[in-house]
Amino acid sequence: MADFAFDFSHTDEFDKLARAIKTKLNCQTSMISVRQDDAILALGHSTKSTQLEDRLFAAQDTICTYTVKIRAPLRVVDVPSHSCWRHAPVTTTLNIGAYLGVPVRLNEGDPIGAVCVLSSAPRIWSDEELAYLETIADLIGSKIERLMLRYEQKALSDALAENDAILTTLAETSGKAITVHNDAGELVFANAALRADLELTYQELLTLPHVAQRLASDGARSGAVSVSAPGRPSQALHVQLYAPKEGLTLAEWSRSDASITFI
CATH class of the missing domain: 3.30.450.20 (PAS domain)
Known part of the structure; x- marks a missing residue:
């Protein structure tokens, strides 16, 4: 997994997008996450604190890690009854009843994270809801790529000044x-x-x-x-x-x- 060359501490615009997703799909929580070494970082979160420690999750404990791994959308109707996820710490921590997630890619390459929505109760996710989240995932990938390029240009400018x-x-x-x-x-x-x-x-x-x-x-x-x-x-x-x-x-x-x- 590649490291990302921009400052992830500025998350306001991703938080706003996560809140818009939450409202559109009428769900409990929405997150935009990226893989960082052995952790998942919630780059955008609809409800969480702005503190970095509240946005980091062990990669092996998250459903989004599996979404990234399979490189495809994932719909889980009833997380607490699912054999893979019912004992995952994040299931209890975030009170996850149902999960819908889509990989986020840079320029149609390997997934670098995921955008997901969570429900506190079991829920059947519709094809329309999935299609909406896939469109948002493409937008997020483009936004991250632009931020990376902007950061790289600034880094070069700093180097040139030296x-x-x-x-x-x-x-x-x-x-x-x-x-x-x-x-x-x-x-x-x-x-x-x-x-x-x-x-x-x-x-x-x-x-x-x-x-x-x-x-x-x-x-x-x-x-x-x-x-x-x-x-x-x-x-x-x-x-x-x-x-x-x-x-x-x-x-x-x-x-x-x-x-x-x-x-």
């Missing part, structure tokens, strides 16, 4: 497909050419820093690499690495017809 060498390198590579990542392989910046010229999905884009960092760890400054995303064939790319500042690496990407030497 080191003119990055600005010089970016100027020299103007018009080319560029990423900037840190030593942990986390994406700091990605320009529009990666999506427009190389036609990469967002899931593929997120793998680029990890691939480049592994290449740099081997002492190489360039090479042919392979990137892939679920449901798409692997793509051969060439990467050239620059290190304009300690702790940051700039990578220039292009299509490659060469044999793959590093995956």
